[in-house]
Amino acid sequence: MNHFDYHEGRLFAEDVPLTRIAEGVGTPVYVYATATLERHYRVFCDALGDLPATVCYALKANGNLGVVRTLADLGAGADVVSEGELRRALAAGVPAGRIVFSGVGKTARELTFALDQGVRQINVESEEELLTLDALARERGVPAPVAIRVNPDVDAGTHDKITTGLKENKFGIEWTGAHTVFHRAAALEGIRLMGAAVHIGSQLTDLDPFRTAFTRLRDLVLMLRADGIHLETLDLGGGLGVPYGDDVPPLPNAYGAVVRETVGDLGLHLIFEPGRVLTANAGLLLTRVVRVKEGATRSFVVVDAGMNDLVRPALYDATHGVRPVVQPVEDGYPALAKDVVGPICETGDTFATQRVLPPLAAGDLLTLDTAGAYGAVMANSYNGRPLVPEVLVNGDAWAVTRDRPDWDAMLAGEHVATWQTGPSE
Numbered sequence: 001m002n003h004f005d006y007h008e009g010r011l012f013a014e015d016v017p018l019t020r021i022a023e024g025v026g027t028p029v030y031v032y033a034t035a036t037l038e039r040h041y042r043v044f045c046d047a048l049g050d051l052p053a054t055v056c057y058a059l060k061a062n063g064n065l066g067v068v069r070t071l072a073d074l075g076a077g078a079d080v081v082s083e084g085e086l087r088r089a090l091a092a093g094v095p096a097g098r099i100v101f102s103g104v105g106k107t108a109r110e111l112t113f114a115l116d117q118g119v120r121q122i123n124v125e126s127e128e129e130l131l132t133l134d135a136l137a138r139e140r141g142v143p144a145p146v147a148i149r150v151n152p153d154v155d156a157g158t159h160d161k162i163t164t165g166l167k168e169n170k171f172g173i174e175w176t177g178a179h180t181v182f183h184r185a186a187a188l189e190g191i192r193l194m195g196a197a198v199h200i201g202s203q204l205t206d207l208d209p210f211r212t213a214f215t216r217l218r219d220l221v222l223m224l225r226a227d228g229i230h231l232e233t234l235d236l237g238g239g240l241g242v243p244y245g246d247d248v249p250p251l252p253n254a255y256g257a258v259v260r261e262t263v264g265d266l267g268l269h270l271i272f273e274p275g276r277v278l279t280a281n282a283g284l285l286l287t288r289v290v291r292v293k294e295g296a297t298r299s300f301v302v303v304d305a306g307m308n309d310l311v312r313p314a315l316y317d318a319t320h321g322v323r324p325v326v327q328p329v330e331d332g333y334p335a336l337a338k339d340v341v342g343p344i345c346e347t348g349d350t351f352a353t354q355r356v357l358p359p360l361a362a363g364d365l366l367t368l369d370t371a372g373a374y375g376a377v378m379a380n381s382y383n384g385r386p387l388v389p390e391v392l393v394n395g396d397a398w399a400v401t402r403d404r405p406d407w408d409a410m411l412a413g414e415h416v417a418t419w420q421t422g423p424s425e
């Protein structure tokens with residue numbers, strides 16, 4: 001149930017026909033459904049039952065102000081990884097007291113900004129960062145609220161590029177030495193040691209890696225307790241997968257059960273950082289067919305969205321559903337496989353390979369589904385293409401929440417060098 005359904009052969013976002021958005025804003029454009037965001041947030045919270053928890057939405061999945069505001073209004077906090085994301089979360093209305101600041105490369109300037117804003121927790125990823133933060137906090141005379149991210153050396157079984165919990169990965173503090181770092185942190189005057197954090201990867205479709213990682217965290221908490229170090233929070237990260245293509249991810253309830261089984265009895269406040277599971281199915285990329293081109297061995301459907309708008313297929317070999325916005329009148333269309341490709345000058349600019357689709361012609365609208373997470377946020381202007389706009393739908397209302405830049409805006413802030421200002425020869 002994602003609120004992108006057909007009514008009389010035409011695809012709608014909630015109560016708005018996608019054809020109307022395409023006419024009003026042009027294509028390509030991302031479209032998000034408020035009802036889906038609300039539903040996913042509630043399902044996730046319900047799965048946690050009565051566990052004391054704060055859900056800090058991972059803004060990196062989708063930082064659109066309208067999307068973040070929707071989740072903030074439901075009570076979500078935010079997990080941010082840069083000053084830019086922190087400013088974005090605050091602009092969308094997330095209170096600083098519900099913001100967790102994560103990331104492996106936070107600069108002193110970013111840490112200072114986070115302290116100034118009074119964020120709930122800073123997840124530290126190295127001893128060096130801990131010492132920098134300690135010094136900054138001591139200068140200000142207010143201890144920094146800190147959780148230490150550990151690297152539990154667990155294989156998340158996901159795509160190599162989004163696995164984060166192996167000892168070969170750059171994230172967190174190495175498992176075997178973590179204990180010492182907690183002791184060190186507890187003794188630092190500028191640090192208020194709040195808790196421990198893990199995040200082992202993204203798009204997990206199996207619960208076992210979560211179970212192993214959370215159990216390791218549990219062991220650590222108990223070991224520290226025995227030493228007299230009492231943590232208040234456990235941050236279990238994000239990572240729950242969504243159904244792309246053939247992936248069958250576990251349901252949030254099953255994930256909640258693993259949390260309860262592993263760390264539920266520790267009496268700690270739990271923090272979660274879900275991104276994809278809240279937003280992926282709440283968004284699609286709406287695109288128009290530019291032309292259908294018959295190659296020597298393939299039929300290519302060239303659309304006006306490119307890998308610069310949705311990079312996941314090119315970067316992670318990700319599968320996204322493709323649907324026609326207007327269904328063919330007759331059912332029995334010839335089941336011909338086509339490649340859906342963008343206009344970018346790279347073969348990687350391919351959204352679907354040999355996908356069976358109804359007959360298509362220039363001007364037809366298509367959707368690239370499950371694109372609400374890691375879609376617009378990873379978009380860029382490669383090949384001189386304007387950044388893709390975004391639309392939020394709520395019932396029969398819709399609004400552009402990020403404009404498509406015009407040509408002047410695209411060149412704003414760019415200059416030739418001062419010595420090049422004369423006429424070109």
Ligand code: LLP
Binds near residue numbers: 103162275276
């Ligand atoms: N917390 C931390 C510390 C993270 O690094 C991430 C994601 C999350 C939470 C949220 O994870 P999620 O619940 O969304 O799986 N661009 C890639 C995904 C990168 C994920 C990076 N970290 C993709 O398109 O698949």
